[in-house]
Amino acid sequence: MCENEFKKISLKKFLSTFIDEDKSETRFCFILGAGASKQSGIPTGGELAKKWMEEIEESCDNEELEIINKWKIEKNITKETLAEHYTEIYDKRFEVDPKLGYTELERLMEDKEPSCGYSFLSQVLTKTKHNVVITTNFDSLTEDALFIYTQMKPIVCGHESLANFATPLWKRPLIIKVHRDVFFAPKSSPEQTKAIDGGWTEKLKNIFQNFIPIVIGYGGNDGSLIGLLDKIDKIPGIYWCYRKDNEPNGKIKKLVSTLNGWFIPIDGFDEMMIQLNNVLGFGLLDEKVKEVSNKRIENYRKQIEDINKRAKNEETEDALKSIVLKTKRNWWHIQMEVDAVNDKNEKQRIYEKGLKEFPDSYELRGEYAIFLHQEQKDYDSAEQQYKKVLEHEPDNITILGAYAILLYNIRNKNDEAEKLIIKAMNIK
Structure with missing residues (x-):
């Protein structure tokens, strides 16, 4: 197949296929990359690579800038290929003190709330058999959405040391973070992301041989997850979603062709999840969120009121009065x-x-x-x-x-x- 040719179907046709498969024994899993977090306010790998490259160049004197330019030529880093070189740019940006890289990633994700797409994903994960998420992201958007919108506690494996617990269950969502969670020294350097950690290999092989992956927002630039997909035999298929304005690269086209998969052009993660929930017959969750929130407030206040009524210790009474006055x-x-x-x-x-x-x-x-x-x-x-x-x-x-x-x-x-x-x- 010519690199510019690839099999694709419309989102509408994919959703029809999804419903057909949902009625059978087929199970899907979701592979989420940075593109799935963009609408939640977290920059994509390409956006961060651009930002960090600018910071690298701005921090250099003339002699250092000359070295950086040679490094860019050696690595074939251009304006057009920044996203593909995310890991190398990250490594260079924080080479003086790698801990600052972890701090930067934490800062980027600290106050981010799941976009509406994650609310719809949470319904799929809790109301259907398609309840596995595999992600190269460090953020907690998927599990946050489950806590906020469903009250279902997922199994979250944010480190390879937890790989033995990464077994899909029928009743509980499973989230696998192949590059670790943001608080567990996330993997961002070329050396760390060129291959999947051995602890994950067998677990992921088993999942991919029993679940059809639906890929959303993943550019395959890390080399690890896409490399594993390329090596696994008997994957039952793959659906690779890409933004209409950002066609997949040759490496991805080759992989999807090898796996006899399909490409699906989409407007974005949120838009796709809205349409998926629609065909599954799920509604909005705003009233549910309001109900749960009001119940929490009611229970919280009742607990404080009960303590206030029965408090016999003067120090407790004084402390409670002081807390109330601060509100x-x-x-x-x-x-x-x-x-x-x-x-x-x-x-x-x-x-x-x-x-x-x-x-x-x-x-x-x-x-x-x-x-x-x-x-x-x-x-x-x-x-x-x-x-x-x-x-x-x-x-x-x-x-x-x-x-x-x-x-x-x-x-x-x-x-x-x-x-x-x-x-x-x-x-x-």
């Missing part, structure tokens, strides 16, 4: 003040004062309604407050349940109470 004042400060006193009338005074300070806090209004209902037995006022909360938060399960109890036990309005209970039970 920006909100409705919860009022609730903490209420919980700190025993007198019911004083509690009511604090609630009423608090609602003047935070009139739009329906969390505080809801707590006040329950207080009026259960402690003060002021059912008319409690009902008014319940109604005000439900006008603004009609799906507030706690208030629906509390108001239903008032209607049933106090008002004898059983039908209305039943409607509220049914509504609360149907809220997901």
Whole structure:
């Protein structure tokens, strides 16, 4: 096959094939390179190579710059081939103190959040049998997405010493970082990335012989993973995704041709994952994230409130008050003040004062309604407050349940109470 010729199919056709294969015993795995992290704000290898080369040249005096230019000629490094020489450029940039390279990589990934594409990938990894990710990246975007969007804890093998644990399971996602995790002295030099560490070889061979790889954002410039793929017999196929504006190089074309695979032009990682989730019938996760987050906040506050109520140690009480004062004042400060006193009338005074300070806090209004209902037995006022909360938060399960109890036990309005209970039970 001529280098400029290669077999490709549209993303639409690939997705149709994916669904067909999903109904069979076939399992896919995902190979992710730096391109998959770009939309999360992490620079690609090519972008970093360009940045570091500029820094190398800017830091040299005339004599050193002459040496660098000779080195570039020797390595055939040009503006067009910077990405291919990422490892050599990294090595040169941090040759004085390699630890600074680790620090730089940590800084680049420190505050990055998974893009929406990773949220969709997390659904594939937890809801289907295609639950293995193999990556040359150092970042934690895949596992972060699983923690954020699914609450499923994956097996993460971020170092070759963990290779024995890299066994695919049906119920739990597996993430393999062939160049290590960013916190485990990641491999970036030519010597480190020219071949796969021996600890990974057999494990990866077994995976690739039983899973069809879907490659996304990987340029094959490290030599290690692509070299292993080239040596493994009986790989059942391969799908290599590439950005429409960045055609794969000759080395990749040869490998995919040898494996009788297909190329798939895509707009980007996020766009591909959105379309994959669509054909799998998965929806958005925003409400799920909100629900989990609210539950965490509720549990967190309840734990603090419980400690506040039962604290008998003066030092604990003082420490808790100090912590609360350091936090920006909100409705919860009022609730903490209420919980700190025993007198019911004083509690009511604090609630009423608090609602003047935070009139739009329906969390505080809801707590006040329950207080009026259960402690003060002021059912008319409690009902008014319940109604005000439900006008603004009609799906507030706690208030629906509390108001239903008032209607049933106090008002004898059983039908209305039943409607509220049914509504609360149907809220997901």
